[in-house]
Amino acid sequence: MSAARLDAFAERYVERTGLPGATVAVTEGRETVLTAGYGRTSDGAPLTADSPMRIASLSKSFTALAVMQLVEAGRVELDRPVQRYLPEFRVADPRGGRITVRHLLDQSSGMSDRTFPDASRPDQPQSLKEAVAQLRTAGLSADPGSEWNYHNPNYHVAARLVEKVGGLPFGSYMRREVFAPAGMDDTVALESSGAPSPGLANGFVRAYGADIALPEPDHFSAGSGGMVSTAEDMARWLVLQQSGGRSATGERVVSAASVAEMHAPSSHDGRSALGWMRREPEEGDHARLPQTWHGGALSTYSSYQFLVPETGYGVAVLLNTGIALTEEDSARLVDGLLALTEGRTPPEGGSSLWKVDAVFGVLTAATVALGVCGVLRSGDWARRRRGRPLWRTAGRLLAYLVPPGLLAVFQPAVDILLGGRDGTWLQRFYAIPAELSFLVLASFVCLGVVAVRVTALAREKRR
Structure with a gap:
């Protein structure tokens, strides 16, 4: 698929739907096909492939990779209890002692928003250590390993494990052991969803046909949703995923076996992996191919990353608008890019x-x-x-x-x-x-x- 055709589709799509801005990365195997920006920031600057964007829950994939580095080093085992490495981790349920590292990464720990509503808590933690300590009041909604529940504190615990076993603050570990060897020099790990970062503008909320620039509501999200990246860096990330853990320059960041482990579906439901999700075509749907993916949603930013093993293509889209319940424009942009890489006709676009x-x-x-x-x-x-x-x-x-x-x-x-x-x-x-x-x-x-x-x-x- 030519970069020119992908670029023309993305530019036309953003224009037709009225999205204020998006940045795009498309890769094929070890090659970067396209990195580009469309639209503008809330400061009025044109978006480019180097514009920093909040990547929301795509952060979980990076945290999972950091854990896998410790697994490779023999310092962590996926199927051992978390308390073996992080004795401070306790929940208000005796079953908590059975929560393994794998359970954190594939969201099957049994912890859930129903038993510990972390987003609406008025006493938001100020550090990973405090975030883990607050879980002492958390209950479990299911036996560990038996049920999938998307719950951000799973990744707060995983990030705390990284900094405790890795011997560095989480942000420092990510910068030294993940971002730098991957060539992602413009990616940072922040502790909260609204934390400032150099060059990062406010995102938008869409209402009554207008794009309204507003600050992101601040809540603790270290390891789960606090990272900021660019389309250029996300292209390097996709290449790493498709190259068996090697960066675009050939540097080994994580082993091919670890990458395969992260992408493999979990046994308890088959739709989640370690920091990633799995999507299989629905019965009778011959247009789509199996995908490894993850999405991210904040109030003023949203993001997607997709890997399609059968074609070797990877697509990442970062948007400076949040996810609205009545809006599918952002998801259809990704669908269109994927359709083009698979030889299908992309959606025309047009906001409702x-x-x-x-x-x-x-x-x-x-x-x-x-x-x-x-x-x-x-x-x-x-x-x-x-x-x-x-x-x-x-x-x-x-x-x-x-x-x-x-x-x-x-x-x-x-x-x-x-x-x-x-x-x-x-x-x-x-x-x-x-x-x-x-x-x-x-x-x-x-x-x-x-x-x-x-x-x-x-x-x-x-x-």
């Missing part, structure tokens, strides 16, 4: 976000107008109900409690829809600003109408 936001914008404006009207006419409303049974009047008012009721159950309902994943109100708002703005405003408007009408009814009763 503005349509959804337009609907909610109209609903929000209509709600405000009806609410103002309901308040102004509350006196007439109360007079018309003078002498009517109280239960009938109360029944008419109950309908106004639907939006506040939906708002009250919003967080737990979203947690369930996302498979139990934890998140803060701010993170939810960044993901669906138009929808949540409508629900919040509708709730306040309805409560205001109810309050004014109840007051008017009481006044009529006194008369």
Whole structure:
């Protein structure tokens, strides 16, 4: 596949969907086919292949590789309990002693957001040592090794293991033992999702057809989602994965056996690996090939990396917009690049976000107008109900409690829809600003109408 065709597709796609910016890396075996940037940063600068971008949960693949280096050195065994190497690791469940290093890396430790909601905790840790100490209050939702639960603290523990066994702070270990030998000089490991980094601009939230530059909500993510990289460095990373652990210059970073181990599906579910995920074509889908991949999602940045063993291609896409529940533009950009490398027709692209936001914008404006009207006419409303049974009047008012009721159950309902994943109100708002703005405003408007009408009814009763 020619670089020119990939480049033309990505440029046209970003333009047509209105994505503010994306950087792309495409490799084939040991060769870099394309690295490029499209769009702009929130500072107005054009995005290039050297622009730093938050890579979110792609960080987990790097942490897993660091652990595998220690495995190769004979200092760690994947199937030994974590407590053998990290005695400070304890959870509030006796089964915690059976959690192995492998369980951390393939997300089958039994820890989950349901039993330890780390993202919404007000007491965010300030170090990996503190992050591991906080897990003493964590329960387990399943026996270790029996169930897959995506849980960022698995990788906080893995990163703490790296710095404890490796003898260096996690960021220093990654820089010296992983990034430098891989030739990734512009990649850094930060401790939190919103930590500043040289040259890194704020990302965007997309709402009502506009791209709004906002700072990333800060939460602890060392080892799980705090890394910053570039398209150029991600190309070097993909080459390392496809070259048996050797860098583009031939330097050995990790063994071929370790790379194969990281990419191999785990026995407990077959869809996860060590710092990676596995995706098999659905039955009857002959268009796709088996993929080794991982995605990353923050509130203002998102990312994807894919390896396709049958073709030898690798694709990484870094975006300066967060993942919205109503938007698939970012995922379809990756799908299009993969389709081109496999000889398939890529999607044309064309955002549907503005349509959804337009609907909610109209609903929000209509709600405000009806609410103002309901308040102004509350006196007439109360007079018309003078002498009517109280239960009938109360029944008419109950309908106004639907939006506040939906708002009250919003967080737990979203947690369930996302498979139990934890998140803060701010993170939810960044993901669906138009929808949540409508629900919040509708709730306040309805409560205001109810309050004014109840007051008017009481006044009529006194008369």
